Amino acid sequence: VSNARLGVTATFGCPGCRWSGAADPVCWRCPRCGEPIEFVDGGAAPRRLVPTPSERSGVWRYADWLGVEDPISLGEAQSPLITWPAPGGQEVLVKNESVLPTGSFKDRGAAVLVSWLRAQGAARVVVDSSGNAGAATAAYCARAGMGCEVFVPAYASAAKVAQAEAYGATVVRVTGTRADTARAAERRAAAADVPYASHQWHPAFLLGVETIAFELWEQCRRTLPDVIVMPLGSGSLVLGMARGLAALAHAGLLGAMPRLIGVQSDRCMPIACLLGAQAGRAGSDRSIAEGVQIADPPRKRQIVAALRAGGGTALAVGDDEIRAAQRRAAALGLLIEPTAAVGLAAMVREEVASASRAVVVVTGSGLKTLAGESRRTSGRLVA
Numbered sequence: 001v002s003n004a005r006l007g008v009t010a011t012f013g014c015p016g017c018r019w020s021g022a023a024d025p026v027c028w029r030c031p032r033c034g035e036p037i038e039f040v041d042g043g044a045a046p047r048r049l050v051p052t053p054s055e056r057s058g059v060w061r062y063a064d065w066l067g068v069e070d071p072i073s074l075g076e077a078q079s080p081l082i083t084w085p086a087p088g089g090q091e092v093l094v095k096n097e098s099v100l101p102t103g104s105f106k107d108r109g110a111a112v113l114v115s116w117l118r119a120q121g122a123a124r125v126v127v128d129s130s131g132n133a134g135a136a137t138a139a140y141c142a143r144a145g146m147g148c149e150v151f152v153p154a155y156a157s158a159a160k161v162a163q164a165e166a167y168g169a170t171v172v173r174v175t176g177t178r179a180d181t182a183r184a185a186e187r188r189a190a191a192a193d194v195p196y197a198s199h200q201w202h203p204a205f206l207l208g209v210e211t212i213a214f215e216l217w218e219q220c221r222r223t224l225p226d227v228i229v230m231p232l233g234s235g236s237l238v239l240g241m242a243r244g245l246a247a248l249a250h251a252g253l254l255g256a257m258p259r260l261i262g263v264q265s266d267r268c269m270p271i272a273c274l275l276g277a278q279a280g281r282a283g284s285d286r287s288i289a290e291g292v293q294i295a296d297p298p299r300k301r302q303i304v305a306a307l308r309a310g311g312g313t314a315l316a317v318g319d320d321e322i323r324a325a326q327r328r329a330a331a332l333g334l335l336i337e338p339t340a341a342v343g344l345a346a347m348v349r350e351e352v353a354s355a356s357r358a359v360v361v362v363t364g365s366g367l368k369t370l371a372g373e374s375r376r377t378s379g380r381l382v383a
């Protein structure tokens with residue numbers, strides 16, 4: 001567990017080769033071995049994980065824990081936890097992250113990462129994204145008065161690209177794979193000497209995502225469910241959840257650790273294959289779940305370890321199953337994008353259906369992709 005506070009005196013460390021150095025806003029990977037870096041706890045300042053009832057809601061409810069003194073806020077709310085009918089007749093709890101300011105869970109990470117970079121003196125950032133992280137980073141940069149350049153794959157949803165542009169970001173479309181987009185952003189950040197605010201690499205982003213675990217813990221009255229199901233692409237949600245739960249356990253606030261289940265697309269399922277949980281090839285093909293289409297996540301070893309630690313696993317679902325889950329959710333009043341529906345699509349799998357109490361995280365609003373999907377259908381035209 002990274003127990004480091006943020007703040008201007010933070011230190012970076014590499015768990016791989018034991019490098020450490022002063023936290024630098026333009027550093028995003030280990031300068032010695034190239035592996036992902038973490039914040040290393042330098043100070044002994046006390047931290048408060050459990051807020052008082054009157055403290056604000058959302059990600060900044062845990063500002064003291066995060067060590068952020070000057071948060072950039074868009075008035076984040078606690079995302080709702082609602083009971084939801086599963087196809088087998090049982091009930092699950094749905095944690096609806098689509099209500100966050102830009103419509104996805106990425107706001108948790110972007111709020112903390114952009115706040116930290118601003119405190120470090122950054123005036124602009126470069127980021128790469130299939131859509132949601134770019135929109136979230138663009139919004140928080142706009143709120144902070146910072147510049148933002150977003151690199152997206154050419155296949156990214158038009159609405160997500162338009163959203164980042166609406167916040168004032170400069171959008172660069174990159175042909176090729178999602179990995180080609182990441183490399184283009186890395187090169188741009190290095191050439192311009194600007195922070196690369198990557199949700200796949202940066203530890204400040206993961207710190208922000210930890211708050212979803214704290215929120216769940218408060219909403220479940222300190223008794224977490226057996227199983228937590230969530231989309232798995234770059235792993236920022238799985239890792240943030242795992243680290244948040246580990247922090248709660250470390251503080252003596254957690255009984256049994258829930259099993260974490262990451263859900264991928266069967267067209268791109270590197271973690272499910274690494275875990276041996278799914279037969280077939282890892283793949284890197286296009287899926288309607290564009291947000292989980294990450295063929296080689298930088299933190300893949302950490303993701304595998306986090307899932308294995310609590311007896312969890314990774315599953316993969318097909319586009320037809322995703323579409324069906326998305327339609328079923330909308331028919332019950334919950335409009336979510338395909339990527340956000342992968343967890344609901346996995347509810348019929350034995351690993352989830354056998355749980356006595358499961359939480360399924362839905363990560364992004366259906367408004368993000370609605371324009372593209374509505375072209376395939378049409379309403380009745382009345383003269």
Ligand SMILES: [Zn+2]
Pocket residue numbers: 014015016017018019030031032033034035
């Ligand atoms: Zn290293």
